[in-house]
Amino acid sequence: MRPPDRASERLTSTAAAIVVAAGSGERLGAGRPKAFVVVGGRPMVAWSLDAIAAAGIPRTVVAVPPGHGAAAEEALAAHADHFPLGLALVEGGATRSESVRNGLAAAPDAEAVLVHDAARPFAPSELFSATLAALHDADAAIAAARATDTIKEAGADGIVVRTLDRDRLWAIQTPQAFRATVLHRALEAGADVLAQATDDAWLVERAGGIVRVVESSPANFKVTTPHDLQVAESLLC
Numbered sequence: 001m002r003p004p005d006r007a008s009e010r011l012t013s014t015a016a017a018i019v020v021a022a023g024s025g026e027r028l029g030a031g032r033p034k035a036f037v038v039v040g041g042r043p044m045v046a047w048s049l050d051a052i053a054a055a056g057i058p059r060t061v062v063a064v065p066p067g068h069g070a071a072a073e074e075a076l077a078a079h080a081d082h083f084p085l086g087l088a089l090v091e092g093g094a095t096r097s098e099s100v101r102n103g104l105a106a107a108p109d110a111e112a113v114l115v116h117d118a119a120r121p122f123a124p125s126e127l128f129s130a131t132l133a134a135l136h137d138a139d140a141a142i143a144a145a146r147a148t149d150t151i152k153e154a155g156a157d158g159i160v161v162r163t164l165d166r167d168r169l170w171a172i173q174t175p176q177a178f179r180a181t182v183l184h185r186a187l188e189a190g191a192d193v194l195a196q197a198t199d200d201a202w203l204v205e206r207a208g209g210i211v212r213v214v215e216s217s218p219a220n221f222k223v224t225t226p227h228d229l230q231v232a233e234s235l236l237c
């Protein structure tokens with residue numbers, strides 16, 4: 001990872017983080033929104049807020065599940081002091097992209113935006129800084145782990161069509177950093193396109209933008225299933 005220089009320090013001071021925490025966590029099945037499930041003694045989203053504050057990002061917007069605003073505000077009140085330009089809560093949308101869009105609307109003057117899944121409690125603060133710094137020659141810079149398994153493409157009949165070149169394959173994570181104007185434009189796509197987007201960088205790619213990968217570790221995994229939560233708990237306790 002590149003050490004911070006003056007340009008990336010300037011980018012950091014004008015950046016906002018958008019933490020998407022509005023999903024219901026159906027696959028986890030914990031009976032409450034995943035971002036607010038307790039792991040390592042704290043709501044899951046709290047770990048990301050610590051890393052973002054430690055990276056010196058001055059302002060953060062958290063998209064929370066509709067109807068959970070009051071509970072989220074109480075859970076996150078202790079973090080407000082860590083963001084000199086504020087910690088705002090907005091209502092998320094029906095899809096992840098809509099949650100990002102609602103978050104972006106609450107940070108209209110940011111020059112750079114870091115989008116992060118609350119479901120990734122292990123993203124280190126250096127990764128937020130490194131993705132921002134990598135924006136210097138890209139429209140978006142995204143955390144990614146090198147593929148370690150061999151990946152094959154198979155047809156609907158289960159027959160392998162080809163083996164992909166592993167050296168060129170990356171498993172995409174968050175944080176994802178964007179020039180704010182680029183993300184605004186990408187999110188203007190139609191509702192059908194937004195509903196398909198499992199990450200925001202894809203929206204930039206399809207519009208012809210330059211998206212750079214920033215090497216991360218598989219340790220920055222997304223808590224999706226009850227097994228993932230057990231692993232996270234064992235790592236954080």
Ligand code: CTP
Nearest residue numbers: 020021022023024025026027094095099118119
């Ligand atoms: N997310 C969001 N708004 C949505 C859907 C997802 O803010 N409408 C957020 C989630 O809170 C999570 C991240 O996007 O931090 C990644 O999504 P995912 O892991 O799919 O979380 P959930 O949608 O909550 O889980 P599931 O798909 O199992 O219901």
Ligand code: MG
Nearest residue numbers: 023024025096
């Ligand atoms: Mg989901």
